[in-house]
Amino acid sequence: DSGVTQTPKHLITATGQRVTLRCSPRSGDLSVYWYQQSLDQGLQFLIQYYNGEERAKGNILERFSAQQFPDLHSELNLSSLELGDSALYFCASSEGTGSPLHFGNGTRLTVT
Amino acid sequence: GQQLNQSPQSMFIQEGEDVSMNCTSSSIFNTWLWYKQDPGEGPVLLIALYKAGELTSNGRLTAQFGITRKDSFLNISASIPSDVGIYFCAGLPSGAGSYQLTFGKGTKLSVIP
Numbered sequence A: 001d002s003g004v005t006q007t008p009k010h011l012i013t014a015t016g017q018r019v020t021l022r023c024s025p026r027s028g029d030l031s032v033y034w035y036q037q038s039l040d041q042g043l044q045f046l047i048q049y050y051n052g053e054e055r056a057k058g059n060i061l062e063r064f065s066a067q068q069f070p071d072l073h074s075e076l077n078l079s080s081l082e083l084g085d086s087a088l089y090f091c092a093s094s095e096g097t098g099s100p101l102h103f104g105n106g107t108r109l110t111v112t
Numbered sequence B: 001g002q003q004l005n006q007s008p009q010s011m012f013i014q015e016g017e018d019v020s021m022n023c024t025s026s027s028i029f030n031t032w033l034w035y036k037q038d039p040g041e042g043p044v045l046l047i048a049l050y051k052a053g054e055l056t057s058n059g060r061l062t063a064q065f066g067i068t069r070k071d072s073f074l075n076i077s078a079s080i081p082s083d084v085g086i087y088f089c090a091g092l093p094s095g096a097g098s099y100q101l102t103f104g105k106g107t108k109l110s111v112i113p
Helices: none
Strands: A005-007 A010-013 A019-024 A031-037 A043-050 A053-057 A064-068 A074-078 A087-094 A107-111 B004-007 B010-014 B019-025 B031-037 B044-049 B055-058 B061-065 B071-076 B085-092 B107-112
Touching (some): A019 A087, A019 A107, A031 A074, A043 A064, A043 A074, B004 B085, B010 B019, B031 B071, B044 B061, B071 B085
Parallel strands (some): B010 B107
Antiparallel strands (some): A005 A019, A031 A043, A043 A053, B004 B019, B019 B071, B031 B044, B055 B061, B061 B071, B085 B107
16 A cells, blocks of 8 residues: 555546546655556656645646645546546655655546 | 666566566666556555665565666566566656656566466
């Protein structure tokens, strides 16, 4: 158990809809990261938050947004969903800069 | 940006055999990490390496930080069925934030009982 909690485990929704994925980091970790893993693809970095502030952006679409709340949990919002958004979405947390990431078990999103 | 070449892409081995996989880059990294991902779960950190030449073990797993700082190796000895999964290497450039962690595309390991 990595200590990173993600909910829900599975999401099935239709194109055009909006969903919210939730992540609670390991106790004491201030940084939260979101990654997307499509079928047979590696892990694609989306965005990082540190202590409530956006720290870095990767290949995140404009239809996607995220935030980190004062209690350090984070939410990833995906809107105007398309079939190609179907993927595993992972949250990870770390103590700080340069520290190893610890991953949650992911949310499997299926867009039909 | 940096790219990591991880090989082999997949491998099938007999239970009890040793396994070797590696990761190479055209850039220098100051940290190398090895993760394992089981089906339906998130990647789990196996070994972290922070110094060129470092050799670190975790049970039957041994990983090395290459002297050139452009490669890393993971060995698994006496494989067992629960070693099945996808193994990812990840590298972090010097002074970089953790968001700059670059992942390889993974090595899919299958163990034949």
